[in-house]
Amino acid sequence: MLKLNNIYTSFAKGTVDEMKLFEDFNLTVNKGDFISIVGSNGSGKTTLLNLICGTLTPDSGSIVLKDKDITALPEYKRSRYIGRVFQDPKAGTCSELTVLENFALADNKNKCYALGRAINKKRIDYYKSLLAECNMGLEDRINTPIGSLSGGQRQAIALVLAGMTKVDLLILDEHTAALDPKAAETIMELTHRLVSEKGLTAVMVTHNLRFATDYGNRIIMMHGGRAILDKAGAEKDALQVTDLLGIFNEISIECGN
Amino acid sequence: MEILGSVEVFLEMGLIFSILAMGYYVSYTILDFPDLTVEGTYLTGAVVFGLFVANGLNPWLGLICAFVSGCIFGAVTGLLHVKLGIRPLLCGILVSTGLITVNLVGVTAGLAGDFKAETTSIISFGRDTATLQDAFLGDLIPIRLKSLGNIPLRMLVIFLVVAVVCKILLDLYLKTKNGLLLRATGNNQQFVKMLGVDPGRSKIIGLAIGNGFAAVSGALYTHTADGVNQSMGIGMVVIGLASLIIGTSLFGKVKFMAPTTKVMLGAIIYQACLVVVQKLGIPSAYNKLIMAVIFTLVLVLGFKAKRKNGGVKNAKA
Numbered sequence: 001m002l003k004l005n006n007i008y009t010s011f012a013k014g015t016v017d018e019m020k021l022f023e024d025f026n027l028t029v030n031k032g033d034f035i036s037i038v039g040s041n042g043s044g045k046t047t048l049l050n051l052i053c054g055t056l057t058p059d060s061g062s063i064v065l066k067d068k069d070i071t072a073l074p075e076y077k078r079s080r081y082i083g084r085v086f087q088d089p090k091a092g093t094c095s096e097l098t099v100l101e102n103f104a105l106a107d108n109k110n111k112c113y114a115l116g117r118a119i120n121k122k123r124i125d126y127y128k129s130l131l132a133e134c135n136m137g138l139e140d141r142i143n144t145p146i147g148s149l150s151g152g153q154r155q156a157i158a159l160v161l162a163g164m165t166k167v168d169l170l171i172l173d174e175h176t177a178a179l180d181p182k183a184a185e186t187i188m189e190l191t192h193r194l195v196s197e198k199g200l201t202a203v204m205v206t207h208n209l210r211f212a213t214d215y216g217n218r219i220i221m222m223h224g225g226r227a228i229l230d231k232a233g234a235e236k237d238a239l240q241v242t243d244l245l246g247i248f249n250e251i252s253i254e255c256g257n
Numbered sequence: 258m259e260i261l262g263s264v265e266v267f268l269e270m271g272l273i274f275s276i277l278a279m280g281y282y283v284s285y286t287i288l289d290f291p292d293l294t295v296e297g298t299y300l301t302g303a304v305v306f307g308l309f310v311a312n313g314l315n316p317w318l319g320l321i322c323a324f325v326s327g328c329i330f331g332a333v334t335g336l337l338h339v340k341l342g343i344r345p346l347l348c349g350i351l352v353s354t355g356l357i358t359v360n361l362v363g364v365t366a367g368l369a370g371d372f373k374a375e376t377t378s379i380i381s382f383g384r385d386t387a388t389l390q391d392a393f394l395g396d397l398i399p400i401r402l403k404s405l406g407n408i409p410l411r412m413l414v415i416f417l418v419v420a421v422v423c424k425i426l427l428d429l430y431l432k433t434k435n436g437l438l439l440r441a442t443g444n445n446q447q448f449v450k451m452l453g454v455d456p457g458r459s460k461i462i463g464l465a466i467g468n469g470f471a472a473v474s475g476a477l478y479t480h481t482a483d484g485v486n487q488s489m490g491i492g493m494v495v496i497g498l499a500s501l502i503i504g505t506s507l508f509g510k511v512k513f514m515a516p517t518t519k520v521m522l523g524a525i526i527y528q529a530c531l532v533v534v535q536k537l538g539i540p541s542a543y544n545k546l547i548m549a550v551i552f553t554l555v556l557v558l559g560f561k562a563k564r565k566n567g568g569v570k571n572a573k574a
Contacts, residue, residue, distance in 0.1 A: 076450040084451060092451075094444040097437070105441055108434055109452045115430070118437040162451070 001201055002029035002052065002169060007061035009047060009225075021047055021225040022058070029169075029203060033232075034195055036212035037205045038244065039222030040251065045205045048222070049173050052203070054078040066168060080110050083162035085155070087174040092158025095147030099138065099157065102146055103127040106161040130160050134190060152183030156190060163194045170195065172204035176211065184208070188215065209241045223251055261406040265413065267532040271525030272416035273477045276423050277493060278500035278524045279517055280470030283427070284331075285501060286516070288443040288463045293349025293494055294334045295471040297356025298327040300490035302472025304360050307380035307485040308367035316389045320419070320476050327472025328465040330356060335461030353490075361487060381484035388480055389415050416477055423470060424517045430466075439463050471497070492545055499552040500524035506559035527551070 007025040012018050021044050029035060039045050050056040051063065054075035063071045070078055085092055093102050104119045107127075124142065131138040134156045138149075146154060155175060163170060172191065176184035188211050195202045206212050212219055219236050221229035221244070229247060231239060277299065284292040302323035309319025330352055337348040364378055365371040382388060390400065393415050402410040430436045442449050442459035449456040471493065479485055504523020508514055534547050 074455075076453060076455050079451045079453040086447070091445070091447050094441045094448050096444045097440060101437055101440075105434075105437055105448075105452060113434040113438045113452075113454060115433045115435055118432055118434045 001031040001033070001066065003027070003062075003064040004048075004051065005062045005064065007051065007063075008059045009051065009056065010059055013059070022051075022061075023225065025061070025225060025227075027220075027227065029201060031201055032199060033218050034200075034202045034216035035204065035218045035220060036216045037203065037220045037222060038207070038209060038212045040248070043222040044225045045222050046173065049084075049171055049203065049205060052169070053082055053084055053171055081168045082171060083165075083167040083169070084171040084173065085158050085162050085175040087177045089151040089154040089158065089178060092161065093146045093154055096145060098143050098145050099131070099149075100124065100127065100142045102157065102161060103130075103142075103164075106164050109165040130164070131157075133193075134160065135186075150183075152179050152186065155179060155183070155187050159187065159190055159194065163198060163200065168201065170200045170202040172202060172206075174205050174207065177207060184211075191215070209244045213239055213241055213244065221247060261408060263532050263536060265406075265408040267528040268525065269409075269413060269416060269481060270531075271528040272413070272420045272521075273474055273481070274496050274500055274528065275420050275521040275524035276477070277471050277474035277497045278504065278520045279423060279427055280467040280474070281497040281501045282505075282516060282520045283439070283463050283470070284467030285498065286443075286505065287440055288460055290338075290345050290443075290460065290464065291349070292331075292334065292464060292467055293346060294331060294352045294356075294464070294468055295349075295493050295497055296490045297353035297360065298330050298468040298490075299471045299475035299478075299493045300360045300485075300487070301330060301356055301363070302327050302475035303479045303485045303489055304363045304367075304380070305472070306476035307382075307479050308363070310382065310386050310388050310479075311368060311380050313387065316387060316392050320389065320473060323472045323476040324469040327475075328469040330359075331464040331466070331468025331471075332461050334468070335457075335464040338464075339457035339460055357487075360490075364485065364487075379484060379486045380479075382479070389419075389477075390480065412480060415480075419473065419477060420521065423473065424515075424521060427466075427470075427517055428515055435459075435462070492548060495545075495548055495552050496527070499548070499555055500527045502552075502559050503527050503555050506555070 004025060004027040007022045009022040010018055010020040027048075037045050037048065047056065051058055054070070054073060057071065062069055065081055094105070097105070100119060107123060128139040128142060131142070136153050136156055138153060138157065141149070146157065149157070159175070175191070176187050179187060192215055194200065202216070204216065217236060218232035219229070219239060220227050277295065280295065281292070284290045305323040305326045306316070306319040309322065310316050334348045334352045337343045337351060338345055343351070361378055362372060362374045364380055365374040365376050368380065369376045390411055393411065398411045398414050400409065400411045401407050431440065438449065438454065439459050439462065442456045442463070446456040449459065475489065478489065482489065500523045501520050502523070503526055504519040504521070505516065507526070508519040508522065511519070530551055531544070531548065535541070539547065
């Protein structure tokens, strides 16, 4: 499904501060995988997502999605195959547009944005039904500008929008980190439902170890640009939050903290 | 009667500049792009229109070509920004500087076939030059209204019609998929990228529209100046932005009014202010200084109003 082959990435290249992050990094994501990626700050989690989405290009190596080399494809072209939800709830929606307008734009994804009428009134009921599934009362606020909704509500909408049109891969970039515990729980439930109902392949970065163990079928722990733990299926199910914490502690001791 | 004359002047100017200001609504308010290109494209529109009528061609066709020429140079600014990564302000300065030559050579080449621009640099409309006035509804509307202080009624109606048509077209455009995408581009580029669209393309389209409107504005202005001179574009950034910001801050809270209507009213109010200042007996050499001062006042007031409402986007320059 998705393959990262021999990826090399460094920051501040050619200066004294040069920092090599990925050296010969490889990752294979299988169709239907729901992968949770955990790891300390600076371990390369977000860089990995940025490489997949095209925000960053690797120094060398290749990224292959569904047998197609996408390494040189700009971010906006990759969006045809990839949906992404960000940590910042503001990033996934347009705050000055109404809920309906956001839906209308996302509904037209991968089609031509020409001079046709933007809002198709016949689709409003469909949008409302999607919003009703969030259980946040959003279906009655379809004409509200997104900017006046709460972070949790915005993130729910961002998630629905990202999954509304068919994507091969859903990228979740710490998408519950900016929310309160209750909202985070709701969004995680919604994510789970969306991924399983649509049979999506998803890669989720999270700092919430419980989410990482409770959801998904595979877990990867990153450290210093390497995947130091990669467990799937029954092995992953057996993994507890305390086990992960244990590994985290080992790493910190290694680093001299 | 003297008051009527003043009202007529600011209505005329207000309607002309309302089109410029609507262009700024697209580039500045929607796209958040401070576009200086209009100093050049405003004059380009006037030159293109002037050449059409000076050569006896259809003035309405001239107006459309003026719009297109503005769009083209607006798109150049957009390309410089999007493809070469040059900062917005610099893009505008570069293109408007280049346009000084284009406008100068355009006039001499169009009038006398002189590409060295050594003959004349102005176009003056004579009595027999057929402008929009001579191609509008025959004699249905009198050229001047004698009973009411001899105000040029037909010209006012033409300006009103052109401005309202521009407004309606813009309103319609903003309701299309492409128009909504433009609004999304100014608001959240990341969101546009996630839709699989290059936000740069929207920016180029927006700048093309903004400058097309500026060019139409310049083309209309030739009617009140009876021709084209090379200094016509000076100060257009200030007029356009001031009109826009007056309109959007004064009527900011009025819900039922379309933003384009607010901008049009803003342009008329700004011109009314200028006429009042002139009536106080200040010499015309002080005009531009007064324009800048009024604009500064509006910016400061607009900034305060915006801060109260939580946002500052429209108040910064």
